Amino acid sequence: MAIHTPTPSNKTTFEPQHDQVREIIYLIRRLMQAGSLYTKELNKNYQVSAPQLNCLLVLYENGPLPPSRIASLIMVKSSTVTGVIDRLEHKGLVKRMRNSPDRRVINIELTDAGKTLAQNAPPPIQQKIVDGLKRLPQNKMESITHNLQLLVHLLDAQDLEIEHPYEEPPPPL
Amino acid sequence: MAIHTPTPSNKTTFEPQHDQVREIIYLIRRLMQAGSLYTKELNKNYQVSAPQLNCLLVLYENGPLPPSRIASLIMVKSSTVTGVIDRLEHKGLVKRMRNSPDRRVINIELTDAGKTLAQNAPPPIQQKIVDGLKRLPQNKMESITHNLQLLVHLLDAQDLEIEHPYEEPPPPL
DNA sequence: TAAGAAATATTTGTACTAAAATATTCCATT
DNA sequence: AATGGAATATTTTAGTACAAATATTTCTTA
Numbered sequence: 001m002a003i004h005t006p007t008p009s010n011k012t013t014f015e016p017q018h019d020q021v022r023e024i025i026y027l028i029r030r031l032m033q034a035g036s037l038y039t040k041e042l043n044k045n046y047q048v049s050a051p052q053l054n055c056l057l058v059l060y061e062n063g064p065l066p067p068s069r070i071a072s073l074i075m076v077k078s079s080t081v082t083g084v085i086d087r088l089e090h091k092g093l094v095k096r097m098r099n100s101p102d103r104r105v106i107n108i109e110l111t112d113a114g115k116t117l118a119q120n121a122p123p124p125i126q127q128k129i130v131d132g133l134k135r136l137p138q139n140k141m142e143s144i145t146h147n148l149q150l151l152v153h154l155l156d157a158q159d160l161e162i163e164h165p166y167e168e169p170p171p172p173l
Numbered sequence: 174m175a176i177h178t179p180t181p182s183n184k185t186t187f188e189p190q191h192d193q194v195r196e197i198i199y200l201i202r203r204l205m206q207a208g209s210l211y212t213k214e215l216n217k218n219y220q221v222s223a224p225q226l227n228c229l230l231v232l233y234e235n236g237p238l239p240p241s242r243i244a245s246l247i248m249v250k251s252s253t254v255t256g257v258i259d260r261l262e263h264k265g266l267v268k269r270m271r272n273s274p275d276r277r278v279i280n281i282e283l284t285d286a287g288k289t290l291a292q293n294a295p296p297p298i299q300q301k302i303v304d305g306l307k308r309l310p311q312n313k314m315e316s317i318t319h320n321l322q323l324l325v326h327l328l329d330a331q332d333l334e335i336e337h338p339y340e341e342p343p344p345p346l
Numbered sequence: 347t348a349a350g351a352a353a354t355a356t357t358t359g360t361a362c363t364a365a366a367a368t369a370t371t372c373c374a375t376t
Numbered sequence: 377a378a379t380g381g382a383a384t385a386t387t388t389t390a391g392t393a394c395a396a397a398t399a400t401t402t403c404t405t406a
Contacts, residue, residue, distance in 0.1 A: 043360095043361090049361065049362080050362095051361085051362065051363095052361095066384075066385085067384080067385065067386090068383085068384065068385080076362085076363070076364085077363070077364050077365085078384080078385070078386090079363080079364060079365080079366095079385090079386075079387085079388095080362065080363050080364065081385095082385070082386055082387085083361080083362075083363090084361090084362080087360095087361080102371080102372070102383090102384085103370080103371060103372085103384095104370065104371045104372065104383065104384040104385070105371095105383095105384065105385085106384080106385065140323070143316065143320055144320045144323065144324065147316055147317045147320040147321070148320070150313070150317065222391065222392080223392095224391085224392065224393095225391095239354075239355085240354080240355065240356090241353085241354065241355080249392085249393070249394085250393070250394055250395085251354080251355070251356085252355090252356075252357085252358095252393080252394065252395080252396095253392065253393050253394070254355095255355070255356055255357085256391080256392075256393085257391090257392085260390095260391080275353090275354085275401075275402070276354095276400080276401060276402085277353065277354040277355070277400065277401045277402070278353095278354065278355085278401095279354080279355065
C-alpha cells in the first residue's frame with residue numbers, strides 16, 4: 001500500500017482539518033512501514049522473515065497444521081503460505097508430511113531445528129506493541145481500540161474479507 | 174507485514190488487557206489489508222495499481238519529476254519507483270525524458286493519456302479516509318491523530334527512516 | 347587537472363502477496 | 377458405480393518492496 005503525502009487533489013478542495021488528515025495518513029503509512037522494516041531486521045539476525053516466524057510460532061503453539069489452517073491463522077492466502085513453507089522447508093525448519101487419512105491434506109511439522117528456533121525466537125512484531133501497550137493506562141488502550149475501529153470502518157470494512165475470518169468471526173460492523 | 178492472531182507466546186504470560194491487545198493487533202492488520210485490497214480493485218477497474226496511481230497523481234500535481242523525487246513523495250525507495258515507472262511507461266501513461274542540464278537526472282512526464290487518467294482517476298485510498306474523516310467532529314480527529322502517534326511510537330519510531338523524510342522532517346520523537 | 351566522493355538511476359536478487367488456473371482427492375447425489 | 381461439485385494444495389503470473397551492487401555523471405578538493 002503506497003500512501004503518499006496527501007495533496008489537494010483533482011476534485012476536492014480541502015477544509016480546515018486538511019493538515020490533520022494529512023498527518024493521519026502519514027501515520028498510517030508509518031505504521032505499515034514498521035512492519036516491513038521489522039521483517040528485514042529479523043531476517044538479518046535470525047534468517048527468518050516475519051511471515052516465516054509467524055508460521056513457526058503458530059506451529060509451535062498448535063502442533064502440526066495443514067497449510068490452509070496456517071493461512072487462516074496468520075491471515076494470508078494459502079498460495080502465499082505455500083511459498084513461505086517452501087522457504088522454511090528449504091532451511092530445514094519444517095517438513096511436509098502426508099500423514100492424514102484425507103490425502104488432500106498435508107501437515108506441516110516443525111523439525112527439531114524449527115522447534116528450537118520457535119522457542120528462542122525473537123518476539124514477533126506484536127510483542128513490541130504488547131510491551132508498549134502494557135505501560136499504558138487502561139483508558140488509553142480503550143481509546144486506541146476505539147479509534148482504530150473507527151479508521152477500519154472508514155476504509156470500508158466490508159471489502160476486507162480474508163480467507164477464514166479470524167477465529168470467532170469479526171464483530172459485525 | 175504478517176501479524177497473526179496473537180497468542181499467549183513463548184515467554185510472556187498475559188495480563189487482563191490481553192483481549193484488547195489482541196483486538197488492536199487485529200485492527201492494525203486490517204488497516205493494512207485495506208490498502209492491498211484497494212490496489213487490486215483499482216487494477217481491475219482502471220488498469221493501474223495504487224502505487225501507479227499515486228505516481229500519476231504526484232506528476233499531475235507537481236509537473237515532471239525525477240524518479241528520486243517521486244520516491245520521496247510517495248514514500249518508497251527509488252529502486253521500487255523504477256519498476257512502477259517501467260509499467261506506467263509500458264502502458265503509455267508516462268515517458269522518460271533526459272532533458273535536464275544534469276545528465277544524471279531523468280524527468281518523468283505524463284503523456285496525454287496519463288494526464289487524462291490522472292484527471293479522471295478514482296480517488297486514491299487517502300480519499301476514502303478523507304471522506305470518512307470529514308464526517309467526524311473535530312475532537313474525534315484529534316483523538317485519532319493522538320492515538321496513531323502513540324502506536325507509531327510503540328513500534329519504535331527511530332527504525333522508521335525513509336529515504337527523504339516527508340516534507341518537513343517528521344516531528345522529533 | 348586528476349582522484350575520489352557524492353548523487354542519480356538502474357539492475358539484480360530475494361521475499362511477500364494475491365488472483366487465477368490446475369491437479370488431486372474426497373464427497374454427495376443420482 | 378458414475379458424475380459433478382467441493383475441498384486442498386500447488387503453480388503461474390503479476391505487482392510491490394527493498395538492499396546491495398553497478399554505471400554514469402557531477403562535484404570537490406587536493
